[in-house]
Amino acid sequence: MKFNLYHTCISVLDLDKSKKFYQEAFGLKEVRRIEAEDGSFILVFMGTDENPYMIELTWVRDRKEPYDLGDNEIHIGFRVDDFEAAHKKHEEMGIICFENPKMGIYFVADPDGYWMEVVPTR
Template identity: 35%
Template sequence: MKDARLLHTMIRVKDLDKSLDFYTRLLGMNQLRKQDFPTGDFTLAFVGYGDEKNSTVIELTHNWGQEEDYDLGNGFGHLAIGVPDIYGTCEVLEKEGVPIPRSPGPMKHGGSVIAFIEDPDGYKIELIERKNG
């Protein structure tokens, strides 16, 4: 599998508009494409920081008519995003009402400065401060 690469991670979302706003406006990703599948009663929207040809992206799957919240399960961990200024990023997100279950700070055993936020469906996203990309 020499030339294989990770294409996307898929998560199910209850309110697609709210999720698209979160990932594009608040996290700065681009909406790359969006397609309705009427015969399957679902919509797929792909978001990311780069194009799908060269970057790993997130597939947001919205199943039409989903009334209840999804069970996030106990096997899913989190998505991770590198940011240049974790404290400033968290300050902006907090003002927007984004839950921050772990405030920015160094990891317990030294090393990286991290924080955890939650998207509109409760998925955990780890922010890792990366000054140089």
């Protein structure tokens, strides 16, 4: 039996804002979309041509209040081939929320407060 990672789901309040964030910050594009017949939810899968793993953005029509992320001790990691350029871009976007220079990594926060770790390709 063989398992492969497929996607991670995060719940978002503003689907368009989240899509724009992941497009701009990480170069992800909409790969697939599922819409409920009654309009109650939309699932948007964001990914790249090079990697089959995706982030699923789940939007629920009736949700108005921000999601409780608890201690927000979870994150999604991105490996990047040009760490300095990525850091500069994310710094210009104003989305860096934590840096650990000793480990050579940093984190950015998306519009809903989820953290994404950025790690250089080593």
